[in-house]
Amino acid sequence: MPKVEDNQENADICMKYCGPCLTYPGGGEALFCARGKSVAKPEKQGCNCGVCDVQKKYFNRNTYYCINGAASE
Numbered sequence: 001m002p003k004v005e006d007n008q009e010n011a012d013i014c015m016k017y018c019g020p021c022l023t024y025p026g027g028g029e030a031l032f033c034a035r036g037k038s039v040a041k042p043e044k045q046g047c048n049c050g051v052c053d054v055q056k057k058y059f060n061r062n063t064y065y066c067i068n069g070a071a072s073e
C-alpha cells in the first residue's frame with residue numbers, strides 16, 4: 001500500500017474521521033496510517049478510515065490503522 005505522508009494537512013483531515021470514531025484512543029494521537037499503531041491499544045468499535053479523504057488520496061484500502069499499524073508496513 002502507498003505510504004502516507006506525515007504532515008499537518010493529513011493530520012487535520014484525519015481528525016475529522018478518527019476524532020469522532022468510537023475506537024479512537026484519544027491522547028492526542030492521529031494519522032495512524034502514517035505514524036503507525038496507537039500506544040493505547042484500542043479495541044475495535046468501528047472504523048471511519050474507509051471514507052477518509054487521506055485514504056482516498058493515497059489509494060489505500062485497509063482499516064483500523066490505529067490497531068494494525070501504518071499503511072506502509
Ligand code: SF4
Nearest residue numbers: 018021024047048066
Ligand atoms: S484508525 Fe480507524 S479505527 Fe482507528 S481511530 Fe481512526 S478511524 Fe477509528
Ligand code: SF4
Nearest residue numbers: 014017033049052054
Ligand atoms: S485513513 Fe484513518 S488513520 Fe489515516 S488519516 Fe484517515 S482516518 Fe486517519
